[in-house]
Every structure is written in C-alpha cells, then in structure tokens.
Amino acid sequence: KQEVTQIPAALSVPEGENLVLNCSFTDSAIYNLQWFRQDPGKGLTSLLLIQSSQREQTSGRLNASLDKSSGRSTLYIAASQPGDSATYLCAVRPPYSGGGADGLTFGKGTHLIIQP
Amino acid sequence: EAQVTQNPRYLITVTGKKLTVTCSQNMNHEYMSWYRQDPGLGLRQIYYSMNVEVTDKGDVPEGYKVSRKEKRNFPLILESPSPNQTSLYFCASYRSNNEQFFGPGTRLTVL
Numbered sequence: 543k544q545e546v547t548q549i550p551a552a553l554s555v556p557e558g559e560n561l562v563l564n565c566s567f568t569d570s571a572i573y574n575l576q577w578f579r580q581d582p583g584k585g586l587t588s589l590l591l592i593q594s595s596q597r598e599q600t601s602g603r604l605n606a607s608l609d610k611s612s613g614r615s616t617l618y619i620a621a622s623q624p625g626d627s628a629t630y631l632c633a634v635r636p637p638y639s640g641g642g643a644d645g646l647t648f649g650k651g652t653h654l655i656i657q658p
Numbered sequence: 659e660a661q662v663t664q665n666p667r668y669l670i671t672v673t674g675k676k677l678t679v680t681c682s683q684n685m686n687h688e689y690m691s692w693y694r695q696d697p698g699l700g701l702r703q704i705y706y707s708m709n710v711e712v713t714d715k716g717d718v719p720e721g722y723k724v725s726r727k728e729k730r731n732f733p734l735i736l737e738s739p740s741p742n743q744t745s746l747y748f749c750a751s752y753r754s755n756n757e758q759f760f761g762p763g764t765r766l767t768v769l
Contacts, residue, residue: 576757585748586760593755631701645691645703645716646758 544569548632548649556657557624563617563652565632570610573635576646577606577617579628586631589617594637622656629653660685662761664749670767671739679734679764681749687759689752690732691716692724694745695763701748707732739768 545568555561565575574593578586590599590606592615598607605618619626633646662683671677683690691706693716703716707726721743723735732751736743744767752758 574755578760583763585762588757588759591757633701644689644706644708644714645693646701648701650698650700 544572544634544636544647546632546634546647546649548630548652550652551650552653552655554655554657555622557622559622560618560620561622561654563619563630563632563654565615565617565649567613567615567634567647569636570613571637572610573637575606575608575615575632575634577604577615578631578633580631580651581628589630624656624658627654627656660759662749662751662759664747664761664764666764667762668765670769672769673740674738677736677739677766679736679747679749679766681732681734681761682730683732683749683751683759684730685751685759686729687751687753688729689754690726691750691752691758692722692732692734693748693750694718695748696745704734704747739766741768744768 547566549564576591577589580586592599592608603620608615629651631651633648635646665680688709692704693701695701702718704722705716705724707713710729713724726732747764749761750758
C-alpha cells in the first residue's frame with residue numbers, strides 16, 4: 543500500500559528565504575504527483591502537477607521536481623512571502639488499473655509559516 | 659469560472675438522520691471523487707466515479723453511498739450518519755491524466 547511522507551511537518555522562516563519542502567512515497571509505480579496548498583478552513587488549491595514521465599514543473603516562484611525511481615519529490619519556493627503561509631500537501635496517483643482504486647494518496651502536509 | 663461547488667458548507671446533524679452533500683462541477687470532467695479529511699489521518703478517498711453510472715469504492719467507503727446520474731453532479735449520501743463520520747469532506751473532479759480540482763469543503767458534525 544502506497545505511503546506518502548512529508549518532511550518537515552512544520553516550518554517557520556523569515557520572509558524572503560528560499561525553501562524546500564520534501565515528499566517521499568514508498569511505491570515508485572505512480573501515474574502522477576500533485577502539490578496542493580490548503581489554507582485554514584479552506585479547500586485544496588492545485589499548485590503543480592508532474593506526470594510520471596516528467597522531471598520537474600515550474601509555475602512562477604514554485605518549482606516541483608520528481609525522482610520517481612527514488613520515490614521523492616521536492617517543492618521549491620523562491621523568495622517566500624507571508625502570503626505563502628499555508629499547509630502544503632503532496633499527493634500521488636496510482637497507475638490506471640482498469641477499474642481498480644483511483645484515489646490520490648496524500649501526505650499529511652507541511653505547515654508553513656512565513657514571518658513578515 | 660471553472661469550479662467545483664459543494665453544499666452545504668457546514669452541517670450539524672444528529673445520529674441516524676439521512677443527509678446528502680451535493681457536489682457539482684462545470685468543467686465537463688469525466689472523473690469525480692469524494693474524500694474526507696481527519697486530524698492525524700489526512701485525506702482519504704471515500705468513493706470515486708469514472709463517468710456517468712460508473713462508481714467504485716475508495717479506501718473508506720463504509721457508511722456512504724454515491725450516485726452519478728449526470729456528468730456534472732456527484733452527491734454523497736449518508737443513510738444513517740454516526741458520530742465517527744464527523745469530518746471535513748471534499749469533492750474533486752478531473753480529466754483522466756490531468757490535475758484534480760477540489761471543492762471548498764463541507765464540515766459535517768454528527769451529534
């Protein structure tokens with residue numbers, strides 16, 4: 543059974559720092575990997591999607607990498623801002639199995655606080 | 659605006675009183691899914707649907723029902739809610755290999 547681990551569980555840094563959030567998964571047979579942010583009491587906002595054949599994706603100040611063989615992904619946030627404060631979730635999707643389970647397996651998240 | 663909507667956003671009910679949480683998407687996605695989020699357990703899938711009239715169980719389907727009669731709607735039904743179904747519920751929709759879009763969540767309390 544796939545397990546997703548996110549380290550660290552919580553992180554507090556001053557504004558302006560570049561930072562890296564880590565995600566690891568136990569089964570390298572994945573369809574894709576998606577990073578989300580969740581603000582308190584709110585839904586999940588999709589940040590980046592990486593297909594299993596890709597190595598990285600970029601959107602603005604965010605860059606996500608994927609090393610499928612080692613079961614790792616990182617989310618790099620450049621020049622952090624107080625508005626980046628949120629919980630960041632990593633999720634992997636299993637390969638299509640013709641009718642089997644099709645759910646995302648989520649990590650428990652990294653709670654990020656950017657100090658002004 | 660492309661979105662997934664859920665109703666109600668907040669619900670307090672009592673044990674055994676049937677309820678339905680609605681989910682609707684306007685992106686013409688084939689796939690829809692329900693998750694629950696609990697402290698310390700994270701997000702877990704309840705049910706998903708690959709298209710109209712095609713549904714299947716996720717990791718925690720006990721106590722829930724779903725239906726997919728129209729492409730845009732995927733309601734979650736609790737026939738006889740119990741306190742252990744108190745949770746934050748999310749609906750998601752997506753195309754086959756694309757990113758998944760989540761609704762704003764429904765906070766359910768069962769007394």
